[in-house]
Amino acid sequence: SGFGGTLGYRWHWRGQQSSGFLGVNASVGVGSASTTTMDSGGMSTTWDLSVRTIAVTGNIGKRWQLDNGFNVTARIGAGWASRTASTESADPSAKQAAKDVEDLLAFLPVAFDGELSLGYSF
Numbered sequence: 001s002g003f004g005g006t007l008g009y010r011w012h013w014r015g016q017q018s019s020g021f022l023g024v025n026a027s028v029g030v031g032s033a034s035t036t037t038m039d040s041g042g043m044s045t046t047w048d049l050s051v052r053t054i055a056v057t058g059n060i061g062k063r064w065q066l067d068n069g070f071n072v073t074a075r076i077g078a079g080w081a082s083r084t085a086s087t088e089s090a091d092p093s094a095k096q097a098a099k100d101v102e103d104l105l106a107f108l109p110v111a112f113d114g115e116l117s118l119g120y121s122f
Contacts, residue, residue, distance in 0.1 A: 002031020004053070010061075017121060018065035022058070023075065025113060029053040033085070035097050047087055047094040049101060055081040055111035065121060073117045081111035 008025035029052070036046045061075025083105040087098040 002029055002051070004029025004031075012063070016065075017063055017071065020060070020062045021075075022060055023077070025055075025057050025059065025077070025079075027053070027055045027057070027111075027113075029055075033101075035101050037093055037097050039093075045093065047089060047091075047097045049085050049087050049098055051083060051085050051101075051105075053081055053083045053111075055079060055113075057111050057113040059113055061115065069120050069122065071119045071121055073115060073119065075113075075115045077113040079111050079113070081109050082106075083109075 004027055006025050006027040008023055010021040010023040012019045012021045014020070031051050031053075033049045033051050034046050035049060036044050038044045057077045057079030059075045059077025061073060061077075063071055063073045065071045083102070085098045085102040085105065087094045089095070
């Protein structure tokens with residue numbers, strides 16, 4: 001589970017709302033997750049984690065502005081992401097599990113971004 005926010009800019013190449021566009025977004029997200037570790041004796045333990053993401057993406061898309069004020073927007077993009085995982089547990093195994101998850105998330109520092117929305121221009 002998680003939540004986040006995005007701030008972005010769009011440049012419409014026809015200079016109007018009903019056109020294609022290029023954009024850039026900066027986003028921040030926080031969430032919770034869990035991971036399970038197994039010790040040498042075969043006992044498994046589940047640890048709660050907090051995951052934070054910072055991403056910057058570029059995108060391309062199109063907005064169709066309808067005469068009644070409604071609009072449909074579609075876009076797709078990709079960019080860079082940095083993700084961190086942490087735990088509030090003081091247990092060394094939990095700290096190692098958080099580090100292992102963070103290392104896995106850092107393996108591909110890529111973010112994907114997309115939108116398909118219905119809006120209203122006023």
